[in-house]
Amino acid sequence: MVVPVPWLSLRGAGFATFVSDEIVFDHVTARYLATGRTRRLGVDTGASVRPFDGLRVALDLTWSDGHYTSTGEAIPYAPRLLVVGGLYAERLALGPTTLTGGLRAWVLGPRPLPGGFQSQPSAVVDFTSTLAWRSWGVSVEVDNVLGTAWRDGEFLYPSRWDLDASRAELPVRHFTAGAPRAARLSLSRRF
Numbered sequence: 302m303v304v305p306v307p308w309l310s311l312r313g314a315g316f317a318t319f320v321s322d323e324i325v326f327d328h329v330t331a332r333y334l335a336t337g338r339t340r341r342l343g344v345d346t347g348a349s350v351r352p353f354d355g356l357r358v359a360l361d362l363t364w365s366d367g368h369y370t371s372t373g374e375a376i377p378y379a380p381r382l383l384v385v386g387g388l389y390a391e392r393l394a395l396g397p398t399t400l401t402g403g404l405r406a407w408v409l410g411p412r413p414l415p416g417g418f419q420s421q422p423s424a425v426v427d428f429t430s431t432l433a434w435r436s437w438g439v440s441v442e443v444d445n446v447l448g449t450a451w452r453d454g455e456f457l458y459p460s461r462w463d464l465d466a467s468r469a470e471l472p473v474r475h476f477t478a479g480a481p482r483a484a485r486l487s488l489s490r491r492f
Contacts, residue, residue: 310349316365317342323369325377339376341367355393357403361385375413378420378454382410395432402430404446412455416472420455423479438489444480451479 318341327334343365350358363383367376389403406426411419426447431440445451454477459469 308351311347313344313346315342315344323376336369337372338370339367340370341365341376341379355391357387357389357391359385359387359389377415378412378456380409380412382408384408384410390430398432398434400430400432402428402441404428414455414457414474416457418457418474420476421452423449423451423453425449425451425479436491438491440485440487440489442485442487444483446482448482449479452476453479 320339320341322335323337323339324333325336326332343363345361345363347359347361349360352358361384365379365381367379367381368374369376385405385407387403387405389405390400393400404426405428406424409423411422414420425445426449428443428446429440430442431438456475457472458475459471460473460475461468
């Protein structure tokens with residue numbers, strides 16, 4: 302007999318995904334290219350603990366191993382590891398008001414790049430809160446609280462910034478910047 306534990310929640314799932322012809326964006330040709338059969342095997346797990354009423358601590362982990370079936374090479378740009386943790390207040394009574402919100406941190410592990418290289422891992426912390434009183438609410442949200450300079454996308458290919466010059470022989474690391482710190486303040490009213 303399994304006894305439910307009201308303050309603990311666990312979940313887990315395994316998965317297998319098979320793609321008959323993986324599509325990958327090629328920055329050199331500026332086109333999506335069909336690159337062959339792939340398979341991804343992975344797990345998605347999570348735990349949530351409520352040490353007392355109004356407080357929740359959560360941890361989620363997703364791991365995926367993706368390879369081309371014919372060569373065994375890693376699928377470029379496909380994330381392998383994502384870890385998300387959070388500390389949340391849920392309808393916490395503060396006198397005549399209630400507070401809902403928390404901190405959420407996530408870490409994206411290195412992604413495989415062409416040629417056996419790997420991207421840099423990324424880590425970002427976000428904050429959200431809502432203070433409610435009767436039918437009114439004030440919310441504050443801050444993305445990337447720490448102002449982390451993270452790389453949303455990372456690519457490896459020969460550069461050619463000067464079209465009059467010949468194309469470089471060696472690949473160079475290029476990246477697209479991740480979202481900067483951004484804050485939002487909103488006032489709401491329920492009718």
